[in-house]
Amino acid sequence: MPTPPRAIEASGRNIRQTFARSLPNASSLAEESLARDLQEASDDEGLETETDEDSDTETLRPSATAPSHGFAVSYRRPSFTGAGNRSIFYSRGNPDKLTKQERQRALEEETSLLRDNRLIPPKHPERDTRSKFLGIPRRTSAPTETSALLPRGATDPSRPYGGAADDPAKISKTWNEAIEAGQIQTTWQREAKVLARYALPLMVTFILQYSLTVASIFTVGHIGTAELGAVSLASMTANITGYAIYQGLATSLDTLCAQAYGSGRKKLVGLQMQRMTYFLWLLTIPIGIIWLLADRILQLIVPEKEVAHLAGLYLKIVLAGAPGYATFEAGKRYVQAQGLFSASLYVLLFCAPFNAFMNWLFVWHLNLGFAGAPLAVAITDNLLPIGLFLYVRFFSKSGMSCWNGFTRKAFSNWGPMIKLALPGVVMVEAEMIAFEVLTFAASLFGTTTLAAQSVLATLTSITYQIPFPLSIAGSTRVANLIGATLPEAARVSTRVTFVAATVVGILNVTLLSVLRDKIPWLFTSDSDVIDIVSKILPLCAAFQLFDALAASCNGILRGLGRQEFGGYVQLFCYYVIAMPISFGTAFGLKWGIWGLWSGVAIALGIVAAIEFTYLYGFLDWNRSVEEAKLRNLQD
Structure with missing residues (x-):
C-alpha cells in the first residue's frame, strides 16, 4: 500500500525539524547577555533616566490585543528598521518610546504595507477608465455576496480616500489586526x-x-x-x-x-x-x-x-x-x-x-x-x-x-x-x-x-x-x-x-x-x-x-x-x-x-x-x- 501524501509530508517535516534542532542556537547567548545587563541596569539610575535628547519621544499605547498580565508582548516593524531586529514592546509600567522621527518612519512604512495588501484605500483613487488605445474596460474582480461595498477605512468622507488612510490611531489598529490575522504580505x-x-x-x-x-x-x-x-x-x-x-x-x-x-x-x-x-x-x-x-x-x-x-x-x-x-x-x-x-x-x-x-x-x-x-x-x-x-x-x-x-x-x-x-x-x-x-x-x-x-x-x-x-x-x-x-x-x-x-x-x-x-x-x-x-x-x-x-x-x-x-x-x-x-x-x-x-x-x-x-x-x-x-x- 502506498504511503498517504499527508504521512509523507509529516515525515518530511519531522526530518527537517529534527535536522534544524540539531544546530546550535546563538540567540540564547544574546538573551543571557541582555538579561544580565537589564538586571544591572535596574539599579543604575544612569541607564534608567531619560536624557534631554530622549525627551522628544512619543510613548506607544498598547494595542488592543496586548494582554493585561505583566508579560511583555511585541510585534516587529519589518519596514521600519534598517539594522538588526528591533521590537516594539508593550509591557506594564515600562512602555517603549520612539523618537518622533522614528515613529513617523514606522507609520509611513506600515501605511505603505497596508495599502499594498489592500487593507486600507490606496494613496490615490484608482481610475476606472477604458484603455485609450483598445477601448477595453479595466478588468476588476467581480463582487460577491460577502464583499464590502466600500474598502476598509473608506467610511469618513471628510478625509481624503477614507479615514484609515491618514489617521495614525486607525493605522495602528488596522496594522495590529492585520498582523494577528496574518494578512500582511509583501511583493x-x-x-x-x-x-x-x-x-x-x-x-x-x-x-x-x-x-x-x-x-x-x-x-x-x-x-x-x-x-x-x-x-x-x-x-x-x-x-x-x-x-x-x-x-x-x-x-x-x-x-x-x-x-x-x-x-x-x-x-x-x-x-x-x-x-x-x-x-x-x-x-x-x-x-x-x-x-x-x-x-x-x-x-x-x-x-x-x-x-x-x-x-x-x-x-x-x-x-x-x-x-x-x-x-x-x-x-x-x-x-x-x-x-x-x-x-x-x-x-x-x-x-x-x-x-x-x-x-x-x-x-x-x-x-x-x-x-x-x-x-x-x-x-x-x-x-x-x-x-x-x-x-x-x-x-x-x-x-x-x-x-x-x-x-x-x-x-x-x-x-x-x-x-x-x-x-x-x-x-x-x-x-x-x-x-x-x-x-x-x-x-x-x-x-x-x-x-x-x-x-x-x-x-x-x-x-x-x-x-x-x-x-x-x-x-x-x-x-x-x-x-x-x-x-x-x-x-x-x-x-x-x-x-x-x-x-x-x-x-x-x-x-x-x-x-x-x-x-x-x-x-x-x-x-x-x-x-x-x-x-x-x-x-x-x-x-x-x-x-x-x-x-x-x-x-x-x-x-x-x-x-x-x-x-x-x-x-x-x-x-x-x-x-x-x-x-x-x-x-x-x-x-x-x-x-x-x-x-x-x-x-x-x-x-x-x-x-x-x-x-x-x-x-x-x-x-x-x-x-x-x-x-x-x-x-
Whole structure:
C-alpha cells in the first residue's frame, strides 16, 4: 500500500525539524547577555533616566490585543528598521518610546504595507477608465455576496480616500489586526526597493573602506615587483591575524546592540559598544606581538627574504592604527543599530580620498618609499573613529541618545558576547585563511607569480565588496520579517536577494572577462605579471557567480540565526575540498597558479549549492518565527 501524501509530508517535516534542532542556537547567548545587563541596569539610575535628547519621544499605547498580565508582548516593524531586529514592546509600567522621527518612519512604512495588501484605500483613487488605445474596460474582480461595498477605512468622507488612510490611531489598529490575522504580505517590487535602499550605501561604504588597502597596492606596485608582493603579503597577513578578528568579533554587536535598542534601554547600546571596544583593544596586544615579529615568522615561510622583510616592515608601521581600526568596527555597529547607515559612509567619503592623497604624498613626494604606504593607512585608521564620533556628536539628532558616558560595567559580562561572536569569526576567517594559504603557496613559484597572485587576490576582494553588502541587506530584511511573524514575506525577500545576487555575479563575470587585458595595468607595469594575471582572470571571473550566491546564502543564514551552519559548510569546503585540489593540481599536476585558483572555484560552487539546498529543502521557516516569539517573551 502506498504511503498517504499527508504521512509523507509529516515525515518530511519531522526530518527537517529534527535536522534544524540539531544546530546550535546563538540567540540564547544574546538573551543571557541582555538579561544580565537589564538586571544591572535596574539599579543604575544612569541607564534608567531619560536624557534631554530622549525627551522628544512619543510613548506607544498598547494595542488592543496586548494582554493585561505583566508579560511583555511585541510585534516587529519589518519596514521600519534598517539594522538588526528591533521590537516594539508593550509591557506594564515600562512602555517603549520612539523618537518622533522614528515613529513617523514606522507609520509611513506600515501605511505603505497596508495599502499594498489592500487593507486600507490606496494613496490615490484608482481610475476606472477604458484603455485609450483598445477601448477595453479595466478588468476588476467581480463582487460577491460577502464583499464590502466600500474598502476598509473608506467610511469618513471628510478625509481624503477614507479615514484609515491618514489617521495614525486607525493605522495602528488596522496594522495590529492585520498582523494577528496574518494578512500582511509583501511583493517583489517592495523587497527590491528595500534591498536597494539598504545595500547601495553599504556597497559604497565597503568599497571605500577596502580602498584604504588598495591605495597602498596601487602606489607601491609601481615601485617594483618585490614591493608589490610584499604589500600583498602584508595586507593578507594583517587581515588574517588582525582585521578579520576585529570584524568577526564585532558581529556580535549586530545582535546585542539591536536587542538593547529594541528593548527600550538605549543606554545599553553604548554599554555594549564600550565592552566590545575594550575587548578588541585587549586583543591588540597579542596581535601586536605577532605583527612585530612578522618579518622573522614570514622568513620561515616565504623563500624570498626581501619580500618577507618588507612585509614585516609594513606590519610594524600599520600596527599604530590597529586600535583605531578596532574602535571604528565597534562604532559602526553602534550607529547601525540606530539605523544610521550613512554615518560610516560620510566618514569614509572624506577619509578614503585623504588616504589616497597621503599614499601619493608619503611614497612619491616626500620620498619615504615603501614605508609611506603603511604610514598612510595607520593615520587613516585612527582618523576613522574620530570622524565617526564627530558625526554622531554634531551631525546626528539621535546618535548620542544611546550614549551614557563611560562606565565600569563595560568591564563585566564579556562571556556571552565572546561566545556569540565566535561563529562570526569562523565564517570570516575560513575564507581569508584559505586565500592566505594560496598567497604563501604562490610565493613558492617565485616573486613574479607572487606579484600576480597579489593582483588576483585584490581584484576578487574588490568584486566581493558588491555581493557582501547585498548579503548584509538581505540578512537584515529577512531577520526583520521573521521577527514580524511574516515567514512568507521572508521567503519572498530571500528570493529577491538571490535574484539580485545572480545579477551582481553575472555583472562581475562580465567585467573581469571583458577587461582582463586592461585591469592588470592598473596595478603594475611588469609585462610578465600582466601576462600571468590576464591568463588567470577568466578562471577568477568564472566563480564570481558562485561567490555572490554563497555570500547571499551566508547573509540569509545570519538573518535566521543559523550562521553556525554556514561556518561548518565553509570549513569543510575550503579545507577538505579546496586545499587538496589546489595543492594537488598546482604542484602535483604542475598547473602552477592556475591550479591554486581551481580549488577555490570548486569550493565556492559547493558552498553555494549546499547552503542553497539547506535554505530551500530543510529549513523550517515557521520554526524561525516561533523562536523569534519566544525570544521576545523571554526578553
